Amino acid sequence: MPKFNSLPRATRITGLAAAISLAGALGAIGLAATASASPADRFPISISDVEAKVQTRFNEADTDANGEISLDEFQAVEGPSRRHKGRHFRHHGAGRGFAAGGFDGAQREDMREAMKSNLFSLLDSDADGNISSSEFDAADHRALRKQARKQTLFEHLDADGNGALSSTEMPNPAARLQAADADNNGEVTREELREARRARMSSEEG
Numbered sequence: 001m002p003k004f005n006s007l008p009r010a011t012r013i014t015g016l017a018a019a020i021s022l023a024g025a026l027g028a029i030g031l032a033a034t035a036s037a038s039p040a041d042r043f044p045i046s047i048s049d050v051e052a053k054v055q056t057r058f059n060e061a062d063t064d065a066n067g068e069i070s071l072d073e074f075q076a077v078e079g080p081s082r083r084h085k086g087r088h089f090r091h092h093g094a095g096r097g098f099a100a101g102g103f104d105g106a107q108r109e110d111m112r113e114a115m116k117s118n119l120f121s122l123l124d125s126d127a128d129g130n131i132s133s134s135e136f137d138a139a140d141h142r143a144l145r146k147q148a149r150k151q152t153l154f155e156h157l158d159a160d161g162n163g164a165l166s167s168t169e170m171p172n173p174a175a176r177l178q179a180a181d182a183d184n185n186g187e188v189t190r191e192e193l194r195e196a197r198r199a200r201m202s203s204e205e206g
């Protein structure tokens with residue numbers, strides 16, 4: 001297996017990118033719902049609006065409409081475009097927020113390991129426990145990495161381990177918005193969001 005030695009390096013790079021990309025996937029499902037409005041009219045964010053958009057995205061992803069997202073359905077969900085994601089991250093600080101706030105260090109390490117093992121399984125297409133050079137050469141590495149990332153995120157989100165995501169297992173930006181809604185009026189202003197982010201970051205540092 002001459003090409004096997006190159007795998008650890010590839011997965012290391014992938015692992016590093018995983019947290020960022022997982023954040024992207026989360027954003028795709030959840031927070032991206034709020035990114036469609038232009039920055040000027042984005043605030044205040046209506047929590048019920050976000051909830052409705054999240055529900056819509058869930059229903060769109062649930063193509064067989066059985067009330068749960070299967071792994072196949074999850075794999076089929078397209079993330080926001082790069083441009084959209086860039087804007088989304090800039091305006092929400094969600095890239096950093098999710099990467100830093102969504103998963104702690106131990107979780108990130110666990111997910112890196114899970115991601116590696118998922119990628120290994122995907123590359124090992126005949127499932128004999130080894131990646132042959134022909135398996136390695138035949139693989140669409142980019143597509144498999146994306147698939148492994150999503151699978152890892154899926155397994156992480158599937159809290160009851162039944163192989164499907166219920167709406168309560170999906171990341172819910174409305175919960176975070178509710179926590180940020182200091183005056184409890186159902187809307188989150190720029191100031192409320194900023195304050196919530198500040199509180200979250202200082203609790204992470206402390």
Ligand SMILES: [Ca+2]
Pocket residue numbers: 062063064065066067068069070073
């Ligand atoms: Ca389904």
Ligand SMILES: [Ca+2]
Pocket residue numbers: 123124125126127128129130131132135
């Ligand atoms: Ca094999």
Ligand SMILES: [Ca+2]
Pocket residue numbers: 158159160161162163164165166169
């Ligand atoms: Ca589940």
Ligand SMILES: [Ca+2]
Pocket residue numbers: 181182183184185186187188189192
């Ligand atoms: Ca408010």
